[in-house]
Amino acid sequence: MNLRATLSHLPREARDTLFLLGVIACVLLPLFPHLPLWAGLFAGLLLLWRTGLALLSRPLPSRWLLFALLVLAVAATLGQFRTILGREAGVTLIALLLALKTLEARARRDAMVIFFLGFFTMLSNFFFSQSMFTAAAMLVALLGLLTALVNAHMPVGRPPLAVALRTAARMALFGTPVMVALFVFFPRMAPLWGLPGDQLSGRSGLSGSMQVGNIAQMALDDTVAFRVRFDGTDSALPPQSAMYFRGPVLSDFDGREWQALPIRDTPNTPALLEVQGPGIGYETTLEPNQKPWLLLLDASPEGPKASGLQAFMARDLEWLSIRPVSEVLRYRATSYPQFRHGPLTETRTLRFSSALPADSNPRTQALAAQMRADPAVSAGGTQALVDAALKRLRTGGYEYTLEPGVYGEHTADEFWFDRKAGFCEHIASSFVILMRAAGVPARVVTGYQGGERNPVDGYWTVRQSDAHAWTEVWIEGRGWLRVDPTGAVSPGRIGQFTRLRAPRGAFGNAVDRVISPGLAQQLRAVWEAANNRWNQWVLNYTQTRQLDMLKALGFDAPDWQDLVNLLAGLVAAAALGGAAWSAWERLQHDPWLRLLTLARKRLAQAGLALPAHLPPRAMAEAVRAHFGAAGEPLAQWLLELEALRYAAHGSNPAPRLKQLRRQFATLALPTHSA
């Protein structure tokens, strides 16, 4: 017997259970990679166990065993997270509870409990991903849960699941306008209480410190950091090689790790920025990263603009929000590729930027002294020193690689002399150490370089893998100048944008072989564009956009009260619509019956109360008996009414009915009894 036949012969209870288990698996599966391995396996085993019981029609385990399993699940969660509160522990626990609950699911009440637990589990999926794929999977799961619930409320016989599915789909369809209205108009507010500490843990991004090796992890991360849409045509844009999105600037080196200067020191110091030439306007959609840095193209004097956003420029030209970016943030900015910044003459802070721990990287210090001693360099000043260092990178057999191995204590020494291989952060860090050893103020700038233009919608996508580290060197009379030593090692990394890719998996290679790489790229572009739309319209629908939309609707200074009013208005409109519809539905009730009821009411007023179930012929007899000859016209009318209903007639009865109604209005009611 094949599977289909087996399934169709299962008792209804078993069939419903299997369906519910399938839905639960659908809810839990996307969560699997985010659960501790033991929890995922535990939940999976419980579901398999329940499936076996349902297939074999075996009794469910005893309450004691279930209780023991519950205690085990809670204890294991406690052991793993030291708490059962908090996001990670909560998600683990709810997944286990859902799987456990299936082992005692029998009655309708249990279907309800599973239904509610299922929704919490669905929501917890969104902690980890809000992609279109997750949304689609959860839509399927929602329909599945609704179907299971509807099915649980059809106790008669063995209705096909398709009937329940149709009802569920219809409810979801009717619910969609409600969803859209609420989504658009429900006032967006700030988190009600502080976010738990583990919020967004595991998401990579730039940070305020850099230990050699950080960005390597990001190079493997294909997730989107932000998207940019430039005003005007592409021809007006700077070349890709000049697109440096500025993030944390790292000036403080302790021999091992680069740190940004503490933020509180910076706001009062002027950045000393002078811009020249035409500006480029653009709009950036920044993914939430829990960091304050607002990525901008170098350099923007006015900074990012978005309602509700408070940003300031730090001394070293980076823009910071006063609050970490915890939701998708969209801002407008104007940047000037030609600019000059920093003090033109030596200051005390600059001396801080050439500090180097005394015992750090002795060979690099020696190299710096050696280069300084070169007469050509000493004649040419700082610029000549920079050129000499870049020349060394270009010609000294240095190699750009994502897998440079593990560096020891003196990273710059190892880079310059031993390994001669690394990627942007090794190169930038070593370069800055060399400059500082030579007494030149220099610093590491991290951020993103380049990006990818999506030909479908024209948006530029900047990924975590575009994270980059470059350097800035201070030259007297010219201020801070950007130097990208990585470009000297690997010109391809900058500019032509043949980025070094992380080694691709077997699947990726297979895709390239089977589908042509061009087609794969095309598909990817379409997918990215769709994903961007999704982000713009769904994920990025924040308070800002909500208020923008109100403005577009004609509100001058919209606030959340307007939203509430609008929402209340919509509810009132919907209620009115419902009332109108039900009134209309009442009118649709048999007009013949309504006319008969009217006649009965009039007779009751005239003193002849007749029961409601009396047919017109019997009413006519009663009228004759009660009123005698005076009642004859009314009796005739009643008989005609009866004939209209029951006698054979081919034509539409509506005109005749109208005639009878008019006749009834003019009918003189008998006032006295015979």
Place this chain on the structure above:
Amino acid sequence: MTETVFRRRSVASALNPAGMVQRRFRAWWMARLPRTDTTLLTQRNVYILPTGAGWMLALTLLVLLVASINFQLNLGYLLTFLLAGSAVAGMHVCHATLRGLSLHLKTPTPHFAGDSAALEVQLTSERRSPRMAIALAVQGSGQWSWTDVPAQGAAVVQVAFAPARRGLHDVPVLTAETRFPLGTFRVWALWRPAAQVLVYPAPEPHAPALPPGESLGGDAPTTQSAGSGEFDGVRAYRRGDPQKLVVWKKAAQALATGTDALVSRDTQQSQRSELWLEPGRTGLVDPEARIARLTAWVLQADRLGLRYGLRLADSVVPQGSGAAQRLRCLEALALC
């Protein structure tokens, strides 16, 4: 003892002002309902309230909303609002399951007190989609009968109804309910059918044999036949009885019930006496016990195919036999 407990409770509830208000309200509400054997459920007589599960859903929605706000999950908002929208649609579907349905009570057949009997209700739907999971019950009994009503069709439901007392009863208030599709709302309608149902007295179990017949001439009844369980007109088959004396109708019944007992006509006695069933001849004092025994006798006499009559305090059912006679007697016993 249960009766005293019950009485005490009813006294307590009579004194409880809230209970009194509730009862008043109930009575007023019931009085508003017109008695009719056919009713169309409309907006006016279909009620809706959320169930416990419905409140639970509301709480779930609230928690989902708070989580969406706190974690700033736009997909969480979408999920919450889609679920809310579906629940609203579910409320409408739930209400529409009863709205527009017409209920018709089929004329109830009489039955014996204490028997589980059924009221037959026909549910007719003119809608082009089926109506699912409609439950009917006598109000307050909790014995629900479930049915689906097909699209533009009808379904018949038997509602359990077991009145304890004999007599002519009003059909109790019936209630139709549904929680389809989500169980979050209870939609119900109350209905007072106009029909009445006749309840025969419960026959006494293991009633003694029928009393002897009265002789036509007013002679004293023959005691001999009463003792041996033989009655006027018939007696148990004896070997040697001619075939024409065997009551074949009874024999078929006896075969069907598996007793194999043949009955012969007793030509000598059938003309001499007639059977009258009277309260006085039951030998009992309690009126209800008398009626129970008389009922048992009526059934017994009918089973034996006798001619019999019934004399009650204020009514007399003349001599007769057959199904019609049985019904006449049972009706008289039910209503006396």
